[in-house]
Amino acid sequence: MEWRAVCVADVDALAELLGRDEEATVGRRESGPAEARSMLAAPGLDLPSRTWTASGPDGGLLGFAALHPAPQPGELRAQLVVAPSPDAPAVTATLLDRLDVWAAHDLPTPDTPVTLYQLPGCFPHDQLLSRGWTVVNSSSRLTVDLDAIRLPDHPAPAVRAARNETDLRTVHSVLNEAFADDPEHPHPDFDAFHHAQRRRDGYNPDLWLLAELDSVPAGALIARDPVDRAWIAWFGVHPAHRRHGLGAQLLTTAFSLLHTRGHRTVGVDVDTHNTGAMQAYTSAGMTLLGAADQWRRTYV
Template sequence: MTLQFPEGFFVRSATLDDVRSVTDFMRFCQQSEYGFALVSEADTLTLWTSPEVDLTHDTWLVFSLHDQIVAYLHLGHKNPLRLSVVLKVHPDSAHLGLQASLLKCVEERARQFIPQVRADARISLSISCSDPTTIYRQAIERAGFIYVRSNLRMEIEMNEPPPPVIWPEGITLRPFTLEMARAVHAADDEGFQDHWGYMPVPFETFQHEYITASKFDPTLWFLAFEDEKIVGCALCECREDRAWVNSLSVVRPWRQRGLGLALLHTAFGELYHRGERKVALEVDAQSLTGATRLYERAGMHKVRQFDRYEKELRAGRELSTQELEV
């Protein structure tokens, strides 16, 4: 597709040499939009080196005449049934209409994956929006995307140690070892089967995003066992200005028994001991399992909302989780 941009702009694919400059650009955009920056160079490198990412065909960088990045676009397709878009435009260029051309481009690329999936399956393209202004949101809606759901970023700021951990009877906590990697993946995947939009995540993707990533700290993975089976996980990491709970999962038979709260308090306690005072995570605002209520009980509160928009690329049978199965 030939992209139409104002005179003086040019576009090319990203390369690994762009990790730092794109991360800096993303951080600037996030700071302008959210009031804080989320992404690190390690995050960008992990994303761009994922097995399913083809930088030549899945990324677009738009530059000004002065060789400054003014827009970044990425298509994620680790799940070809639910493809996703990351689009950031420099605030000073937001009024130029770059969003429309880039969204057309990424949709064209996304449609190339349609023949690769089963013929009866529904395929969608999603994008997240937290822009308090209307330019970005209007561009998304004009491109045919429809609001479907929201995610929340929740945080706790600990001014004192968290409460003592109360473990449900029959549960023991064990440290992670590399020999447990596939068992942790299986337990975490099982714990998210009741999550809206769930689709199975291959072990190789889980391994790349978590275990082989440079930021991985195995001492911040908290695993709850019933006998020899992992029934709950809290997978955490420390970032620049706060810690993150990347994943909190409990398998269905152990829900509503205090295990999720015990895992959170365990993680908070270790992070507090290390000097971390802020801990954050992201959660489905309409969580099917009531996760938002759990986080509120643990002392967390909403700090940001991200609205999810979708565009249906092909109608068909929805294969992702949409509601709880009784």
């Protein structure tokens, strides 16, 4: 067994590892090179020092781990993928040891949480529990085939793209108001939020959308369009302006813009328990692809 850091040339091998893990866990392969590329391009991830992988005699990857800043300011996000093999228990233990070492060095404070997403019934489940990781939430992934749904012929009258920094700040403000009651939602100031968005693959201020009701900002959406697949990154409607169809207008406008830019599919990750958001996405034509458990560990 060979241990080393990964590099961008490992995209196909990592995609194959993801596929084997998914096939063993949920019975089908859902990820490919696009997902592998996204993992390696995570903002703040230093490939030489914060990734570790094991490969077998045939050169195929047996496991992968990484640690990098989470989208929530001040938190860390771990990545862990292990495919079934006779060496899987030892591979899992070594990768978790490496995550512990990295976390001890990178945590800004001992009580800073580290999060990790895993498929339900994942192979590392028992080892994660034994090391103090706990499941705290569930996230669902939905996708839409833009060629299979009817897209509007004209822009939604209540929706427009952000035109300048003032509009970008308004998008940020509306999203904060939309998630004001969500304890899991971070509330960084605009500069920190915008800096984090600019570091994400596919950042494009032309895809920051505002929905207005009687000229009052009422909803917002941020989409990203990396080469491989487009994503809905942020989406929310102010509580006082819900049930006016603004969410549907934001989503269909985003779908149309992304289709015009050459995308055929759009994905989104959403809190499984957020029934309002799940209904908004499915009503717009998105379908459930699968779910993942959110694990968390605090090193205190």
